[in-house]
Amino acid sequence: MAVARPVDPLELETPSALGRWAAAAAEFCRQRPLGAIGAGAILFLFVVAALAPVISAYDPLAVHFDAMLARPSALHWLGTDAFGRDVLARLIYGSRTALLVGFGSAIVGAALGTILGVGSAYFGGRVDLYLQRLMDVFLSFPLIVLALALVAILGNSVPNVIAAITVPMVPRCALVIRASALSIREMPYVDAARAAGFGHARIILRHMLPNVMAPFLIMLTAFLGQAILLEASLSFLGLGVQEPTAAWGLMLRGAAVDFAEAAPWMAIFPGLAISFAVFAFNLFGDSLRDALDPKLRTQ
């Protein structure tokens, strides 16, 4: 009878971190093709934003009165606006504003929401009570109304717009993360850590936060699309970023409204860009949620 030789663990071929990520990505693409399309579109947006000065044939801020309201042509692929500014160039540079505001507010909002949600669940008692009531107050305002009020108070620079979009996102994220963290708090390993005498900070950072990463990522991707839409809405209402900065929402207001009939390209293309970005983030976010949610993983 042949006896199996014991395997030395060191002889096993362990894939590198990069390899593991590549494998996970390939698996994600295979199982979630729509999510992969969303991810591809997001990647495309990043490339466009990063290479804007290289791929744009025109300065997005330069006024050319001799080319006012030019319809799409070989010279100006998507036409020009009322100031003769190239619409494509402004769309390309506008992706920078969309991604900056989108990522800025979504990352800060989701991070703050996570900290508050985990803290609230971990400490419980009065801390939880007061924090949750505070969150309830914020949640009682519709997202756009709260953002409008904040930007009206703070002013309409890019950092202020990011702050105005961030604040309404925090309680929404905190609520979801708290629900996850409440179940983690009851896990034996958290009790064990507490029994071992570890401090609150270590327990939260080492044992609870890593375990709410899945809902964190889901909230983050869901917020990204919302944040881009909110930035466009604020800019459209004149409360977001200001001219002459290239921003998609901004491109939809002013002369785009005045010339909606005579020069529809001024409104159509920025509108499509907003829809494209929001759709991409939503597709990716939904697939990521499906992939990370254990209940949905087998479906």
Place this chain on the structure above:
Amino acid sequence: MRRRAALLSLLAGLALAAHPAEAQDKPHYGGELVFVVPSDPPSYDAHEEETFGVIHPMAPHYNTLLRVDPFDRTGTKPVGDLAESWTVSRDGLVYTFKLRRGVKFHDGNEMTSKDVKASYDKIVFPPAGVKSLRKAAYSSVEVVEAPDPYTVRFRLKWPESSLPLNLASPWNWIYRADVLAKDIHWYETHVNGTGPFTFVEHVRGSHWVGKKNPNYWDKGKPYLDGYRAIFISSSAAQVAAVRGERAHIQFRSFSPVERDQLVQALGPKITVQESPWDCVLLVAMHHEKKPFDDKRVRRALTLALDRYEGSKALSRITLVKDVAGIQVPGTPYATPPTELEKLAGYGRDINRSRTEAKRLLKEAGVPEGFAFTFKNRGIPHPYEPLGIWLIDQWRQIGLNVKQEIIEASAYHPMLKRGDFEVAMDFQCGFIVEPDLDLPRFLSTSDANYGKHKDTVIDELYEKQGRATDAEERKRYLRAFEKRLLDEEAHILYTLQWHRIIPHSSKVRGWTITPSHYLNNQLDTVWLGE
């Protein structure tokens, strides 16, 4: 696109060409004029208000001592309204007005010099607790006298040749003296004038109705049976009201795009009247903030502007058009274009101007790419397009300008606080007259937001105001303009607003003027077929 623009221009041209002939038709009696007013009146007392929301619906109920000739397109020719004639003493210190006889208030009482005196006393010497926005414009008036029932006399502290125009102010409605004596605030909530139309009703936010005054002193007028002012704030809804022929006219202005839409939709049913508008956007530069305390930097900002190219292009998309100095083009004291071109920033050779601007910035130690914030008012037309244009022009001399839009109601407090480096400022007048337009540039003026201190400007203003000879006055005004816009570049004029009134071709007898506060008595207006 180009073909459509050409067609629109042709139609507008036809409409414009058709108008003078129609104006010569014999007036028809009857009908109700319906017009849109973009704003509600805050109170009924024009002496204390400054919005067209008061003038447009209510001016038909009143008369003023003098008025601007309703057929004068420049809006600068005073004619008698309640005054039949007037004389000036040799020293220019006494103006005597003879009043019309048989003029009655709508309540049946006769109008006499007592009423004119009481109204002007309220405007010029308001008692405590009474607001009079135009008190400062009459600082030369020492006393108003009523020596007999049909004579009014204004005694001045110093000669002021602009007094007749100032007395033609559309805000200076004549009220009943007895009513004012009983309750000086009565007119804030009631109407009782001598005008061609009597008051019927006002439903706030909805409409204002007036009907023909059968006892009007100017026999044969008014021609209309009545009028209805409908309050609509949305500009799209205003256009829709005219396009749907639910309103004949809106007396403020439409944008060039809205004009084109109406002309395209209604063709010959629309007549377009256009005029330079006595409104201009200025750029205030804060003289107490570096580097704008340096006149080389201020001159560079004005030299950067290609006003002629801007005029051509921006007039297609917003309410501006003419390149102008301190007076509306075409009016008596306006600087002729050839002289205007000699001022900094008004030259035809923009490359030369911008080279000079860059040299001045370098000389003043302002580095390439110097950044500052330009504060603009949160009103779409013409503030936003002009803001974009200015920033582009300044970029071309190497400045990096960020725009901050300030919400309209917070805008004036910001200017008054001086909380800006460079900011959009504006001026709108009711009559083009240097004495009314220029006091804001005096060192002591509350509206001198850039806070310049310039005794030369102050002296030139005083001299032009006291000059009795028109040519002498022009010389002082040219010197004032050169000092203000060129030598010291205290402030920067952008482009003159342009008033566009596309109205139903049925509306006759109404002539556009440079001010949307003028010509709203409606006594000369009639409705054609």
